[in-house]
Amino acid sequence: MKINSDYLMSDKGLDLLNKLFYSSGEGILFFEKDGKVAALNPRAVEIFGYTEEEIIGKSVEILIPQSQRVRHIKYREKYVSQPSPRQMGAGRDLEGLKKGGDTFPLEISLSYITHENQTLVVAFVTDITIRKRNEKELEEQRLKLKEYTERLERKVRERTSELEHMNLGLQSQIQERKLAESALKESLEDLKRAEQEILNSLKRERQLGEMKSRFVSMASHEFRTPLTTILSSANLILRYTDNEEAKEKHVNRIKGSVQNLTNILNDFLSLEKLESGAQKVILAEVKLKALIDEVVDELQGMMQEKQNIQVECDDILLVSDAHILKNILLNIVSNAIKYSMPNGTIEIRLYEERKVYIVVKDYGIGIPLKDQDQLFERFHRAENVTNINGTGLGLSIVKKYIELLQGDITFESEVGKGSTFTIELPK
Numbered sequence: 001m002k003i004n005s006d007y008l009m010s011d012k013g014l015d016l017l018n019k020l021f022y023s024s025g026e027g028i029l030f031f032e033k034d035g036k037v038a039a040l041n042p043r044a045v046e047i048f049g050y051t052e053e054e055i056i057g058k059s060v061e062i063l064i065p066q067s068q069r070v071r072h073i074k075y076r077e078k079y080v081s082q083p084s085p086r087q088m089g090a091g092r093d094l095e096g097l098k099k100g101g102d103t104f105p106l107e108i109s110l111s112y113i114t115h116e117n118q119t120l121v122v123a124f125v126t127d128i129t130i131r132k133r134n135e136k137e138l139e140e141q142r143l144k145l146k147e148y149t150e151r152l153e154r155k156v157r158e159r160t161s162e163l164e165h166m167n168l169g170l171q172s173q174i175q176e177r178k179l180a181e182s183a184l185k186e187s188l189e190d191l192k193r194a195e196q197e198i199l200n201s202l203k204r205e206r207q208l209g210e211m212k213s214r215f216v217s218m219a220s221h222e223f224r225t226p227l228t229t230i231l232s233s234a235n236l237i238l239r240y241t242d243n244e245e246a247k248e249k250h251v252n253r254i255k256g257s258v259q260n261l262t263n264i265l266n267d268f269l270s271l272e273k274l275e276s277g278a279q280k281v282i283l284a285e286v287k288l289k290a291l292i293d294e295v296v297d298e299l300q301g302m303m304q305e306k307q308n309i310q311v312e313c314d315d316i317l318l319v320s321d322a323h324i325l326k327n328i329l330l331n332i333v334s335n336a337i338k339y340s341m342p343n344g345t346i347e348i349r350l351y352e353e354r355k356v357y358i359v360v361k362d363y364g365i366g367i368p369l370k371d372q373d374q375l376f377e378r379f380h381r382a383e384n385v386t387n388i389n390g391t392g393l394g395l396s397i398v399k400k401y402i403e404l405l406q407g408d409i410t411f412e413s414e415v416g417k418g419s420t421f422t423i424e425l426p427k
């Protein structure tokens with residue numbers, strides 16, 4: 001079967017179109033120009049609830065809610081004057097009126113036909129109640145979902161701000177904790193420092209005590225020789241009433257021994273002053289050459305027969321502590337004298353480069369290698385000096401003095417050949 005226009009124009013075709021009209025799922029209504037209903041199919045009857053007889057010949061406006069009728073008449077007349085197939089009420093929600101008075105949503109598409117010299121308007125009507133209900137439900141659900149989402153977002157926002165608030169609180173707590181910790185740390189450090197200071201002063205106290213007792217034992221030994229010398233020389237002086245030369249010799253011996261004793265006592269006093277922190281540094285301009293001459297002069301009494309001191313000095317002015325410098329030099333030069341041969345030479349050289357250097361060189365007994373590391377330790381005396389008087393305190397004092405002046409002292413020595421002590425002072 002071929003359904004073309006020819007077929008549709010045949011009896012069978014007309015029958016087919018007739019069936020289409022009666023079985024259509026859309027309501028189909030025919031109107032005349034004045035709006036009177038000319039025909040309608042069963043679906044239209046079903047949609048509007050009127051019987052065919054009740055509606056045919058009536059104005060189409062009975063199918064339209066009262067409120068829209070006047071407007072509809074205008075539309076209808078306008079359409080009839082210029083009919084064309086189109087959707088009705090585009091963009092507007094259209095409503096139909098059922099026989100019982102109920103309104104319902106509908107969609108209408110309009111067309112027109114000319115039949116038996118008469119123009120008929122055809123309206124295809126679709127009841128969209130179910131679709132609208134679905135749309136409404138969908139809209140309601142969408143609104144619910146929106147509301148729910150908004151509620152959720154609100155909650156999330158509230159929770160977030162609560163969390164932020166908590167976080168801020170937490171941060172400030174952490175900050176406070178940190179501050180407290182650092183305060184605690186500081187107090188702990190203060191406490192540790194105080195403890196260390198107490199320990200240090202206890203240690204100093206103990207060392208001083210130890211030193212004093214070692215000094216007493218050393219002094220009782222070291223004092224004996226000069227005291228014996230003094231006693232025997234004094235006795236001999238009494239005996240040599242006429243021998244002026246012999247008397248002078250013994251007076252000098254007494255002087256030497258007294259000098260020895262004074263040195264020992266001075267060493268001890270210096271050490272105690274240094275250890276207790278009482279030694280102050282008083283800075284002033286020092287004429288170094290003059291100071292060295294003074295030291296050499298003062299030590300003349302100590303010199304052994306035929307010993308001589310050669311001084312080679314630049315005329316140097318230095319800002320330093322003259323008293324401390326003199327004590328250092330007295331110690332180093334008197335050691336050079338003490339530990340040299342009776343006819344030995346001692347050389348003192350003073351020069352200036354980046355720093356100021358004082359070099360004291362002797363050609364004496366030298367220092368054994370095994371003693372060199374401990375030479376600046378208190379009471380340490382080398383193994384080769386047992387026959388020579390000394391306390392082992394001088395160099396430890398020198399070392400401390402040099403530290404006070406921010407200088408340095410080093411030495412080189414070889415047993416049997418001599419020693420060279422170099423003092424380095426900042427300008």
Ligand code: ADP
Nearest residue numbers: 335336339366381382390391392393394395419
């Ligand atoms: P003291 O001379 O009273 O023993 P010091 O502290 O001055 O004490 O010296 C420590 C030791 O260093 C001395 O006992 C000695 O062994 C050694 N010493 C110091 N200077 C010299 C030197 N110029 N030559 C050889 N030995 C030295």
